[in-house]
Amino acid sequence: MFAVYANEANADDPLASLVVGERPDPEVPEGWVKVNVKAASLNMHDLWTLRGVGIKEEQFPMILGCDGAGVLDDGTEVVIHSVINDPSWRGDDTLDPKRTLLTEKFQGTFADSVVVPARNAVPKPAGLSMTEAATMGTAWLTAYRMLFVKSGLRPGQTMLVQGASGGVSTALVQLGRAAGIRVWVTGRTEEKRALAERLGAHQTFESGARLPERVDAVFETVGKATWSHSMKSLKPGGIIVVSGSTSGPDASAELQRLFFLQLRVTGSTMGTRDELADLLAYTELAGIRPQVGAELPFEDARKGFEDMLEGRTAGKIVFTR
Structure with a gap:
């Protein structure tokens, strides 16, 4: 074959x-x-x-x-x-x-x-x-689990997606917008940021840019290149959900910031068969493509x-x- x-x-x-x-x-x-x-x-x-x-x-x-x-x-x-x-x-x-x-x-x-x-x-x-x-089975399932199983975010809160154009990132933007969460995105180029806005991002920023305010959760697939910015972008008690490290895994832990602001870091890998079934039903209900x-x-x-x-x-x- x-x-x-x-x-x-x-x-x-x-x-x-x-x-x-x-x-x-x-x-x-x-x-x-x-x-x-x-x-x-x-x-x-x-x-x-x-x-x-x-x-x-x-x-x-x-x-x-x-x-x-x-x-x-x-x-x-x-x-x-x-x-x-x-x-x-x-x-x-x-x-x-x-x-x-x-x-x-x-x-x-x-x-x-x-x-x-x-x-x-x-x-x-x-x-x-x-x-x-x-x-759906990899990128979108990974994003679904990060957002709805791991992050604990509620409608009305603010999320930051590091990286604007990858499969997981674009899924996070669309899922977060549909769930009533304020979606902010960073991107390396104007073209990538424009894509995120077309998909529903409320605001986009250059990579590493200072944000208007700190966010409730950051979604990380980039790793080394964005880690310090992710840590600095979180509210006290906020969470970083990590599912990848495309720029390399050698990230500074920034332990003083982690314990003093009581930040949380959690890993997320793929998703379950039942979560995939739920994701497919959700795309139908929300009209997401x-x-x-x-x-x-x-x-x-x-x-x-x-x-x-x-x-x-x-x-x-x-x-x-």
């Missing part, structure tokens, strides 16, 4: 390991289902896989793609939840010590078909296109990877069949 995959790890030149070609058709274990993929979105995790992060050498070649949308053999349209749990695990999917994501142990979604446990194929709302649905920055055929996957690597994003990059 057609697939976009990594043939080996390459930390220094990840795109040198990217192959657009053919892989064997998947076998379907008992309790699993085959999803005929119609659309799948690109994530930073796919670049990490090409670099060899979070995957063992013997797992290559590995079909890339953490999330997507497609059709079961019986015609049911589904969205894929990419957190694969140990069969014996009970509780929060993201806390399972034996959990894995697609592309770490099991083959991913950038292919004609992918196999997942039956519970990981979540019914797709009719109102979402396949392209839109393909953005995700920001798709580029839609490319799978055959042009390399261009999408190049754009992500260079930071040329304006929302999610989605590959379609």
Whole structure:
């Protein structure tokens, strides 16, 4: 079958390991289902896989793609939840010590078909296109959990999103606006800030700019480059929710500020299968449609990877069949 995959790890030149070609058709274990993929979105995790992060050498070649949308053999349209749990695990999917994501142990979604446990194929709302649905399982689910499960924010409070144009950031802007939260966003360029405003941000600022007032929560996916600004932007008792560190993890802890102002820092990773179902229902109820920055055929996957690597994003990059 057609697939976009990594043939080996390459930390220094990840795109040198990217192959657009053919892989064997998947076998379907008992309790699993085959999803005929119609659309799948690109994530930073796919670049990490090409670099060899979070995957063992013997797992290559590995079909890339953490999330997507497609059709079961019986015609049911589904969205894929990419957190694969140990069969014996009970509780929060993201806390399972034996959990894995697609592309770490099991083959991913950038292919004609992918196999997942039956519970990981979540019914797709009719109102979402396949392209839109393909953005939900990773970036939008991560944003949903950060905002509604981890932050504790209430309507009327103020949130700051560090970084204006990535998949998680654009989702946070749209979800926060729909929930009645004042949304502030930082962005490196005027173009990225304008995108955030179009998506619903109440106000945008240059990266590192002094804010009109301190905020109740900061949402961090950038890391080292924005960490000090995030700490200084919080009200006493405020919270930073962290789901990534694209500029590097070496952040100054600023412990004096942390304890004196009783700030809180919490991590957030992906989301549960039930949270994905709730997110899909919420987008229907609120009339939210995700920001798709580029839609490319799978055959042009390399261009999408190049754009992500260079930071040329304006929302999610989605590959379609």
